[in-house]
Structure formats: structure tokens, C-alpha cells
Amino acid sequence: MRVLVVEDHTTLAARIAEGLRDAGMAVDVVHDGATALDFAGQTAYDVVLLDRDLPGVHGDQVCRTLAAAEGGARILMLTAASGVDERVDGLELGADDYLGKPFAFHELVARVRALCRRVPSAPPVARRGDLTVDRARHRAGRGTRALSLTRKEFGILELLVAADGAVVSAEELLEHVWDAHVDPFSNIVSVTMTRLRRKLGSPPLIETVVGKGYRI
Numbered sequence: 001m002r003v004l005v006v007e008d009h010t011t012l013a014a015r016i017a018e019g020l021r022d023a024g025m026a027v028d029v030v031h032d033g034a035t036a037l038d039f040a041g042q043t044a045y046d047v048v049l050l051d052r053d054l055p056g057v058h059g060d061q062v063c064r065t066l067a068a069a070e071g072g073a074r075i076l077m078l079t080a081a082s083g084v085d086e087r088v089d090g091l092e093l094g095a096d097d098y099l100g101k102p103f104a105f106h107e108l109v110a111r112v113r114a115l116c117r118r119v120p121s122a123p124p125v126a127r128r129g130d131l132t133v134d135r136a137r138h139r140a141g142r143g144t145r146a147l148s149l150t151r152k153e154f155g156i157l158e159l160l161v162a163a164d165g166a167v168v169s170a171e172e173l174l175e176h177v178w179d180a181h182v183d184p185f186s187n188i189v190s191v192t193m194t195r196l197r198r199k200l201g202s203p204p205l206i207e208t209v210v211g212k213g214y215r216i
Helices: 010-022 033-042 059-068 084-092 105-117 151-162 170-177 188-200
Strands: 002-006 026-030 047-051 074-079 097-100 125-128 131-134 139-142 207-209 213-215
Touching: 002 010, 002 033, 002 170, 010 026, 010 105, 026 033, 033 047, 033 059, 047 059, 047 105, 059 074, 074 105, 097 105, 125 151, 131 151, 151 170, 151 188, 170 188, 170 213
Parallel strands: 002 026, 002 047, 047 074, 074 097
Antiparallel strands: 125 131, 131 139, 207 213
């Protein structure tokens, strides 16, 4: 799950990003509306956390633009103005959800995960044979054995299961599981995939489709 945090208060943005990463998400952070539109135009984010009162391009305009994009990210709008009228305005701009500041962080994480679960191909709990992936609780198991996975290993497994047998390229895995700071020319996907396969055990679950990517 890859998230873009758009918040001009740098300390708050850093804390939000740190908490979301601890919850297993890949997070990029920007501090103004123009940069948010630039990032969203280059990367397929699952969720955008959008502060409404942004410098430069206002959060309302960012929301309208992102909401109008075909197949765009889910938008969770954040604002200190949390009255009914403000919430209605935010939703009418195209936001999928609205959260007033200050907020409880566990509620923010729950709302982000709930927005991702609205995608039909990504149910809260998915099963492929004896493999179970619980997106809501961030847990996975094979048969009766719980799998101890890193955040990146779980992210790869989550995407492969959601693809429902379709091939997922290394580029797609890199885009959704890692953030903007990763070296796109590194072998980090193949290294993480090797560790994940080792933990999944036998018989092998993940197939390599030469020249195209991976699938379950």
C-alpha cells in the first residue's frame, strides 16, 4: 500500500509518515499542492492524505484534480475545520473520506486501510489455496503456520494476492511497496522476493514469469 501525505506542517507530516510506515505502508511526503499534483501524476498512489489548507495550489483544487483523474487514488482530506458544513464541502469536492484535526492516529490508520479495501479486487481477507492474507490486521499464514513477514515482504504478498493470478511486474511492486527514495535500478525486489519465498516454504507459491514479473 503506497500513500502520499500532503501536509504543509512539516513536523506533523513527518509524524504521520512515520506512523504509517510503522503500520506497514510505503509513504511519500510533500508540503504543497503543486508538488502533490506532480507526485500524483507520476506515481499510482493507493491513498492520498490531503491537508485542505495548503500553500500555492489550495487543497480544494488538488482534491478536484485528483478526484477527476481516471483510476486515481482514494482521497482522505485532513483539516482543522471539522464542522458538518466543512465535511460536506470536502466530500463534494471529491474526497472519499474526511478527518478533522486533531485526530487519534489509530483512527487515521484504520481509515486509510478502509479506503484501500474499497477496491473490489482487494478484499480484507484473501485466500489462495492454503495461503491467507489478512490486509486489515496485516497478518499472513500458510495452513496453520503464521508467517513472520517484514513490511516489504507483506506488501509484495498483498499485491500478488490482490492480482488474483495476473502477472505483477517488478516495476509495479517497486512503485507500490517502496517509497520515492528507493533506487529504481537496485535489485531490492528480487532480494525481497527471495526472502519471501523462503518464508512461504514448499510447495512454491510464487511463480516467476520470465521477462514479465511474478504471480501466485
